[in-house]
Every structure is written in C-alpha cells, then in structure tokens.
Amino acid sequence: MRRFVLSLVAVAAINAAPLGLPHLHIPKSNPQTKAKIELGQMLFFDPRFSGDNTISCATCHDPDKAFTDQLPVSVGIGGKKGTRNAPTVINAAYFSSQFWDGRVPTLAEQAKFPPINPVEGGLHSWKEVVDKIKADPNYVKLFTEVFGITKDEIDIDRFGLAIEAFERTIIMGDSRFDRYYFQGENDALSEQEKRGFALFLGKGRCVECHTISQNYALFTNDKFHNLGVGWKKIKDDLASILKAYEQRDKLHEEEAVLLNEKFSELGRYVVTKEIDDIGAFKTPTLRNIELTFPYMHDGSLKTLEEVIVWYNNGGRLSATDELSSFIDGGIRELDLTGEEIEDLVAFLKTLTSESLKKDKK
Numbered sequence: 001m002r003r004f005v006l007s008l009v010a011v012a013a014i015n016a017a018p019l020g021l022p023h024l025h026i027p028k029s030n031p032q033t034k035a036k037i038e039l040g041q042m043l044f045f046d047p048r049f050s051g052d053n054t055i056s057c058a059t060c061h062d063p064d065k066a067f068t069d070q071l072p073v074s075v076g077i078g079g080k081k082g083t084r085n086a087p088t089v090i091n092a093a094y095f096s097s098q099f100w101d102g103r104v105p106t107l108a109e110q111a112k113f114p115p116i117n118p119v120e121g122g123l124h125s126w127k128e129v130v131d132k133i134k135a136d137p138n139y140v141k142l143f144t145e146v147f148g149i150t151k152d153e154i155d156i157d158r159f160g161l162a163i164e165a166f167e168r169t170i171i172m173g174d175s176r177f178d179r180y181y182f183q184g185e186n187d188a189l190s191e192q193e194k195r196g197f198a199l200f201l202g203k204g205r206c207v208e209c210h211t212i213s214q215n216y217a218l219f220t221n222d223k224f225h226n227l228g229v230g231w232k233k234i235k236d237d238l239a240s241i242l243k244a245y246e247q248r249d250k251l252h253e254e255e256a257v258l259l260n261e262k263f264s265e266l267g268r269y270v271v272t273k274e275i276d277d278i279g280a281f282k283t284p285t286l287r288n289i290e291l292t293f294p295y296m297h298d299g300s301l302k303t304l305e306e307v308i309v310w311y312n313n314g315g316r317l318s319a320t321d322e323l324s325s326f327i328d329g330g331i332r333e334l335d336l337t338g339e340e341i342e343d344l345v346a347f348l349k350t351l352t353s354e355s356l357k358k359d360k361k
C-alpha cells in the first residue's frame, strides 16, 4: 500500500494529466509542494485523528479498494454506521463540490469534517484535532516548515489544506476506454464493449449526465439529479421529515445528513432548500466503477447489472414499484434488452485505470 501511494506522488510531480483527464487547476491560495503533499499523505493515513485512535481517512477510502470501503454505508468509530456510501477519492480533485449533496466546495473544507463526525472519527471539536497535531513534535516541525508558521498558528484549516494537496495527486485516467477513444486504439475494446459504448451514447442516454468532453472524460456533469434511489424511505412522512430537519441539532449541522437516515434522503435540498432538489444527488464519476461497489448514495444497488436495470425501469428496480414524485426529467424507461444490459455493463468495466489493475495483483 505504501509503495503504491508514493508512486502517486511521483505521478503528480511530473505535472501532466493522465490520459483521458484534463489539466488540474491549482489555485494560488494552496499551491502544491512536495513537503505539503507528504504531510497530507501522513494525515490521510493517521488513525490518531479519531476518538479511539483507530479510524483514518484510509479506513473508508482504502487505496486497496480504489479509495472506497466497498461497504453499502461507511462504518466509523465503535462500529457506528453512517447513512451514505463512501465515494472514491480518486479524481475528486476535479469536482466543483464535495459530498453526495455538494454541501462543501473544496477538498480542504471537506477534510475538516470526518474527524469530528460522531459516526466517523468521533472527536468532539476541531480543537481536539489541533491538540493532537501539536502534541506530536514531528507534526509540529512539518506544519511549521510547510506553511511557514509558528506552532501557535497550526489550525484545522491547514490540516485540510495539506490533505487537499495529497488528494490532488490521487488522479487516475488511462483506462482501456481512454486508449480506444482518445488514442484511437481500435483493439483496446472488444466488440461487445463497443456495442455497450454505443448504448452509453445513444439509447441509454447515459452520456447526458456522465459527460465525455472532447479531450477528456470525467463522466460527470457536476450536477444533481433525482434517480428515485431512497424514495421509499421518505415518501410516507416527508412533511414531518422536513420539519424535523429544520429543527435539527445545530451542533452537528454539517453532519446531520450522516447521522439521520431520513435527513440523508433529502439530498441536495439541504443545500438549496428547493423542494425540487429533494432526493437529488451529485452525478458520480464512472471511472473505476467496477471496483467501487456497492452503488448509489446509499449503497443500495449491489451490482452494475442492478444499476442498469434501475435505469431501464425508469428509476426503480421493478417495473411495478412506485416512482419518486421528484424523479429527474432525464430518467425514463429505456426498453433495453437483456443483451443490451450486458453490453452496457461490459463497457462500464473498461473504465478501470491501468494503475489500479497492476496494484490489485
């Protein structure tokens, strides 16, 4: 695992985007330096930023599992369960917002929350996080050197900035799809995978949200849509859930959606307060999707076949299930045959990055 992560740092040093990905914009407010990346990497793997010294970022974003935990919903301190599926950190540096509902704008802001989330790190305050940093002479040395500050100036924001620098090195393209599409290697895909790609662009209309651009493909439009996932959990008492959400515990305002399963299902609504955004979630990337099972914001779909069946039935597993009242206009029954479903699944499996394949062995 360690060797793998160091090789990622080497990739970032070359400063060229991998095949199929755009140039990564680095804002002047948090420039990349080798020392900062290494500090961020140490923080990412350090279990001390949790109440019982057992949970690190890598517990739920494990490099050996394509930076996910491969669980339906994440398990944090003391075996406590959250409400949502852990998305991969791979390529998160490209997204214009973080979390399934996009409630924080940057990786640096995002990184501040897991240590103090009651079902993740379980610490009580950012002061506890900062105290742990200041208690370790090695961290004090690194923070003061990397940011050019005194020990007193070490704070939670710089904890986030260092982790952000590390996460910007976790970018992966270079899949068989990329060689086929961006390098014209006709043999990189089988006939079945090519049929699946045609369905992705055409009859399946997947590309409308899982975007492919001219010179790169992030497979997300960075927008929020309701696919009907989780609708059953809130449909019968929506009014009372909305009321309870308004009266939620302000102490854990940011994390309320990870502590209460019904609040979680409000989706993008918690950010915009628009009724139409109830149950809408961020379009996730599809890169490395074969390795980041189970699927959807609540991890409720186990396989890629199930995901395609969900789309094929217009946003439900079975054609007799009730559709969400807020279903996105782009989700309609697709009329795919059994063979076409298999072709689409085969195509999705061509999106795995070469670097992850080598690492699996």
Ligand code: HEC
Pocket: 044, 055, 056, 057, 058, 059, 060, 061, 073, 074, 075, 076, 077, 082, 084, 085, 086, 087, 088, 089, 092, 095, 097, 098, 099, 100, 101, 107, 110, 111, 112, 114, 115, 119, 120, 121, 163, 257, 258
């Ligand atoms: C207990 C498991 C757990 C731990 C520990 C954890 N995460 Fe996460 N992570 C999650 C879950 C679950 C989500 C989705 C939550 C949501 O969308 O509301 C998430 C979301 C993210 C995202 C957003 C990705 C996207 O596509 O929107 C990033 C980035 C991330 N985590 C990085 C980190 C970092 C950095 C740490 C350590 C400081 C960390 N995580 C610790 C489970 C965890």
Ligand code: HEC
Pocket: 200, 204, 205, 206, 207, 208, 209, 210, 224, 225, 226, 227, 228, 229, 280, 281, 282, 283, 284, 285, 286, 289, 292, 294, 295, 296, 297, 298, 304, 307, 308, 311, 328, 330, 331, 344
């Ligand atoms: C209207 C926009 C839209 C269209 C069209 C669309 N998707 Fe999605 N896709 C999303 C959103 C949003 C999610 C997350 C929904 C959730 O978790 O509630 C998602 C989730 C997924 C996931 C699970 C990803 C993960 O990490 O859990 C897969 C796989 C997927 N889509 C594949 C496809 C395929 C294949 C098609 C075409 C048949 C398609 N999508 C069409 C927006 C769309």
